Amino acid sequence: MPARRYCSSLTGYCVVSMSFKPEILTNKTSSIMHKKAILTAGLLFTAILVIVIACTDSNKKDSDNKMGGTGTTTTTNGEHPFPDFGFMVSPQVAADSGFQVFKLSQDYPATVPTTPLPDFFTIDFKKDWRKYLLAVQQYCFEGNTDIDFRVENNKTRNWYHMPWQHYGPNGREGFHGLTKEAPVQPKQLASGQTYPTSGAWAVGFFNDMAGYTIGQVWQDHDNPNVKAMGTGFKNGTVLFKLLFLSMPQPIAEQQVPFLQNGIWWDAYATYNFGSSERTHIKAALIQMDVMIRDERAPNGWVFGNFQYNGKMNKANKWENLVPVGLMWGQDPENNTDFSNKQPTKTIINTKLLETIINPDTTELPPTHLGWNGRLNGPVDNPMSSCYSCHATAEYPQGSPISPLFDADTLKVDPPGSAGWMRWFSNLKCGTPFDGPDYQSTDFCLQMAEAVQNFTTWKNTEGGLFYTDYNKKPAPKAMKAEDNVPPPAPKKVFPLDRRNI
Numbered sequence: 106m107p108a109r110r111y112c113s114s115l116t117g118y119c120v121v122s123m124s125f126k127p128e129i130l131t132n133k134t135s136s137i138m139h140k141k142a143i144l145t146a147g148l149l150f151t152a153i154l155v156i157v158i159a160c161t162d163s164n165k166k167d168s169d170n171k172m173g174g175t176g177t178t179t180t181t182n183g184e185h186p187f188p189d190f191g192f193m194v195s196p197q198v199a200a201d202s203g204f205q206v207f208k209l210s211q212d213y214p215a216t217v218p219t220t221p222l223p224d225f226f227t228i229d230f231k232k233d234w235r236k237y238l239l240a241v242q243q244y245c246f247e248g249n250t251d252i253d254f255r256v257e258n259n260k261t262r263n264w265y266h267m268p269w270q271h272y273g274p275n276g277r278e279g280f281h282g283l284t285k286e287a288p289v290q291p292k293q294l295a296s297g298q299t300y301p302t303s304g305a306w307a308v309g310f311f312n313d314m315a316g317y318t319i320g321q322v323w324q325d326h327d328n329p330n331v332k333a334m335g336t337g338f339k340n341g342t343v344l345f346k347l348l349f350l351s352m353p354q355p356i357a358e359q360q361v362p363f364l365q366n367g368i369w370w371d372a373y374a375t376y377n378f379g380s381s382e383r384t385h386i387k388a389a390l391i392q393m394d395v396m397i398r399d400e401r402a403p404n405g406w407v408f409g410n411f412q413y414n415g416k417m418n419k420a421n422k423w424e425n426l427v428p429v430g431l432m433w434g435q436d437p438e439n440n441t442d443f444s445n446k447q448p449t450k451t452i453i454n455t456k457l458l459e460t461i462i463n464p465d466t467t468e469l470p471p472t473h474l475g476w477n478g479r480l481n482g483p484v485d486n487p488m489s490s491c492y493s494c495h496a497t498a499e500y501p502q503g504s505p506i507s508p509l510f511d512a513d514t515l516k517v518d519p520p521g522s523a524g525w526m527r528w529f530s531n532l533k534c535g536t537p538f539d540g541p542d543y544q545s546t547d548f549c550l551q552m553a554e555a556v557q558n559f560t561t562w563k564n565t566e567g568g569l570f571y572t573d574y575n576k577k578p579a580p581k582a583m584k585a586e587d588n589v590p591p592p593a594p595k596k597v598f599p600l601d602r603r604n605i
């Protein structure tokens with residue numbers, strides 16, 4: 106775990122997790138660098154000690170207690186800032202190399218934004234699906250493509266990030282805020298793709314309307330209130346995500362032809378998805394996801410997807426992201442078990458009434474889509490769909506995001522079964538997947554993950570516990586009725602994306 110400080114607004118005390126991430130200390134590009142790192146760590150240690158002492162001074166003003174990491178003050182609502190990222194080269198290496206560093210856009214609007222609905226809300230997404238998708242893409246690109254999606258500097262409109270994505274082994278890195286998402290299987294992207302260990306890394310962005318909702322949940326940074334989601338995001342909410350592939354550039358350009366003429370981002374990540382050893386690598390833009398809370402959609406959300414195709418050779422390379430399609434429902438009656446796991450061509454299922462796929466094979470490279478042709482992107486799981494995973498988003502997470510990621514669930518709910526089809530129903534926006542004991546995070550998996558990360562951290566402070574290693578055997582039953590086992594505690598599922 107990285108060094109982390111937590112100041113309680115209740116007690117006024119700050120706690121520092123001293124377990125520095127090893128890569129911050131051992132990133133030894135040279136022995137000099139190593140010495141510098143030790144020096145930096147020493148300075149950091151001293152600085153943190155000073156902060157701890159300052160923070161525990163009970164005579165200090167409240168706002169002082171809430172001061173954040175080194176160099177930052179408070180957010181606009183007077184809270185200590187959320188950490189920006191969890192994995193990065195040392196500050197010294199970044200400074201010496203002139204690297205730009207990711208900054209969490211976290212000044213969430215305190216009141217409902219009065220900006221007009223985006224223009225594409227006048228386009229019929231079923232009839233003019235392509236025009237709609239390209240207009241959504243432009244809305245997400247404006248003011249962002251020329252600043253490398255450092256959205257806090259966008260001059261056209263405000264965009265925000267979700268807090269608490271820095272935490273845990275899949276946490277945000279510090280070049281572009283990418284989180285570690287899912288492994289990518291050989292031949293999932295193209296027939297010549299044999300590289301065995303690549304993965305998907307991504308960063309999500311939230312428009313002002315969405316930022317307002319994040320701010321409501323996280324008004325008190327030490328006490329997220331998921332119930333503030335109520336029935337969910339407001340009409341006009343736009344979320345988008347850029348996804349990158351971790352594969353060495355010469356291999357990617359040879360094995361995945363549509364990545365030629367690509368956009369490559371610096372990332373503190375790994376070419377071996379199974380490894381937790383991160384280094385400075387480059388990852389290729391491969392996919393863009395969009396989600397729009399649009400009250401014209403029968404269930405509240407429209408999902409859209411774009412795949413990178415360098416052959417388009419657009420002047421603005423970001424526009425090489427070509428439409429894959431969109432979906433607003435799951436065709437819940439359709440239970441045929443089919444997937445195109447190793448695509449040599451895109452197989453469009455014309456029976457689907459609530460998914461539209463781009464039929465233009467001159468622009469869309471062969472792609473696998475989702476389960477039986479529902480919408481999914483190239484680095485998504487071919488046995489799932491956008492809607493399917495996202496409808497499960499709730500706190501606590503009472504079901505896996507797909508039966509594929511939990512052995513017990515998969516045994517009970519195999520593909521095509523009635524149980525499996527629960528993941529392919531048309532759950533309405535803002536409805537908890539597992540009933541009223543759960544709070545829906547309205548299809549937003551980062552929100553579910555953020556609150557889950559916070560709760561895990563709050564309960565464990567990132568440490569391990571003696572009691573987990575010294576479990577007492579259950580006491581022997583004295584009477585027959587004592588044999589009745591207590592109700593099992595509710596299982597909470599990780600938001601994991603690895604097939605079991």
Ligand code: HEC
Pocket residue numbers: 284286307309310344345346394395396408409410480481482485486489490491492494495506507548549550551552554600601602
């Ligand atoms: C296998 C499950 C799965 C599938 C399929 C999937 N997603 Fe996601 N998605 C996630 C998870 C988990 C997160 C949260 C963590 C992260 O950002 O990766 C997420 C995050 C996002 C975000 C950021 C906002 C949010 O909800 O947290 C967007 C936007 C998004 N996905 C859109 C899509 C679209 C569009 C598709 C289909 C093209 C899709 N997703 C398919 C699991 C999935």
